[in-house]
Amino acid sequence: MNTIADVVVIGSGIIGASISHELARHGVDSVIAVDKGAGPAEGSTGSSSAFCRCRYSRSELVTMAHEGRELYGDWAAYTGLENPRSELKRPGLVWMLGWDRERTVADAERLADHGVEVSVLDAEGLSGRYPYLNPCGEDFDLTGEIEHECKPAEAFIVEERSGYADPSGANQDLVEAARNRGAEVRFSSPVTGLLRQGDAVSGIELADGSRIDAGLVINAAGPWCNRINEMAEVDLEWHLTPTRVQVIYRGLPPEMKSLPLVGDFSTGIYFRPESEGQQVLVGSVLAEDEEEIVNDPDDFKKSADASYTEMKLAALHHRIPSLEARGLPTGIAGLYTINREDVHPVLGPVGREGFWVANGFSGHGFKLAPVIGSMIAQAYTGETIDRDTVMSMDFFSVDREPLLTEAKNVLA
Numbered sequence: 001m002n003t004i005a006d007v008v009v010i011g012s013g014i015i016g017a018s019i020s021h022e023l024a025r026h027g028v029d030s031v032i033a034v035d036k037g038a039g040p041a042e043g044s045t046g047s048s049s050a051f052c053r054c055r056y057s058r059s060e061l062v063t064m065a066h067e068g069r070e071l072y073g074d075w076a077a078y079t080g081l082e083n084p085r086s087e088l089k090r091p092g093l094v095w096m097l098g099w100d101r102e103r104t105v106a107d108a109e110r111l112a113d114h115g116v117e118v119s120v121l122d123a124e125g126l127s128g129r130y131p132y133l134n135p136c137g138e139d140f141d142l143t144g145e146i147e148h149e150c151k152p153a154e155a156f157i158v159e160e161r162s163g164y165a166d167p168s169g170a171n172q173d174l175v176e177a178a179r180n181r182g183a184e185v186r187f188s189s190p191v192t193g194l195l196r197q198g199d200a201v202s203g204i205e206l207a208d209g210s211r212i213d214a215g216l217v218i219n220a221a222g223p224w225c226n227r228i229n230e231m232a233e234v235d236l237e238w239h240l241t242p243t244r245v246q247v248i249y250r251g252l253p254p255e256m257k258s259l260p261l262v263g264d265f266s267t268g269i270y271f272r273p274e275s276e277g278q279q280v281l282v283g284s285v286l287a288e289d290e291e292e293i294v295n296d297p298d299d300f301k302k303s304a305d306a307s308y309t310e311m312k313l314a315a316l317h318h319r320i321p322s323l324e325a326r327g328l329p330t331g332i333a334g335l336y337t338i339n340r341e342d343v344h345p346v347l348g349p350v351g352r353e354g355f356w357v358a359n360g361f362s363g364h365g366f367k368l369a370p371v372i373g374s375m376i377a378q379a380y381t382g383e384t385i386d387r388d389t390v391m392s393m394d395f396f397s398v399d400r401e402p403l404l405t406e407a408k409n410v411l412a
Contacts, residue, residue, distance in 0.1 A: 007214060014365060017369075020178040035185075048334070055157070062111060079174065081180075090162065099154070104155035111159070122154065122156075132323070140266050140315060165366075222365075232352050232355045248308070269283065269315045290336065344405075
């Protein structure tokens with residue numbers, strides 16, 4: 001006899017776990033989540049930089065990112081856990097956009113209109129607050145072929161309450177919270193097929209031969225999403241590509257423990273504190289570093305390339321000149337699932353009854369995860385409860401036109 005559920009969620013990374021948690025929080029009686037991994041955060045979530053920032057080029061994303069950030073900031077109350085593993089650390093985020101003051105102020109005012117707490121600093125103000133940050137706003141050639149002359153930028157934006165969380169801890173918290181609210185979450189449970197009733201999807205089959213009948217199956221399988229969509233025989237007409245992305249780590253001296261998060265347009269990097277300020281995590285904001293498509297999400301190089309490490313460290317040392325070049329950096333690689341049309345996810349029905357998707361988060365998944373879960377839960381139940389997003393799932397619908405954004409990369 002098959003197990004029966006109202007909803008089956010395929011995937012229990014940060015997106016799948018958030019969907020399961022929100023469905024249970026909205027009172028859905030029977031939610032079963034399955035994941036091929038042995039535990040939480042074995043996919044994209046485990047290598048997330050977990051930036052909780054609000055600056056996006058589209059106002060809708062600013063709203064969602066702000067909502068998500070504040071849920072992470074009230075994590076114990078939101079999840080109902082007395083001692084959650086994750087917490088939002090809020091050292092602030094400095095945007096080094098390299099723009100003139102007028103344009104920078106206008107962008108800060110746009111964020112403030114959406115409730116984001118922002119300040120605008122000039123070069124002197126930046127140096128007074130963060131004396132170890134070089135206020136240079138000139139483009140920096142990482143190859144060293146073009147001679148560089150530092151010139152202070154006119155203005156910088158600071159998101160005063162933005163920060164970062166623990167991605168693996170947050171994923172574990174959501175799994176626990178979902179279970180506490182009645183959802184079932186199974187790991188080591190790869191999906192091998194979808195059940196059908198006529199043209200409709202009616203459940204899943206697992207590798208152990210067991211089956212789960214369900215009124216709705218939601219594909220939140222991260223970089224494995226295309227395999228599930230093929231099982232459902234749906235063509236999304238969106239190119240969702242598992243893509244290798246890298247981050248590096250190196251030590252920080254004690255006097256830089258209060259390092260903010262930084263988004264640096266002139267060098268093409270972002271960075272933030274890690275390990276209670278003992279390290280700095282460095283990644284890329286360049287579209288050219290989001291081009292290595294991975295054919296098999298189970299088989300790719302998971303360490304950082306030497307050339308990447310060298311280039312990003314050069315950028316970091318330009319931004320923090322007093323950082324001594326000593327110690328051995330380390331690095332990892334994980335996967336984004338990039339929507340090549342507009343670097344934003346697709347959500348909801350796909351024209352196959354009984355089957356929804358939550359795919360293609362393009363590096364935005366962690367910060368938006370609680371909001372994505374809320375969108376899907378509201379669409380499924382037709383009910384809005386406390387802490388729900390004001391945004392509709394329709395904004396990311398599969399049949400939308402590609403969204404127009406400032407940049408076609410992780411910053412969007």
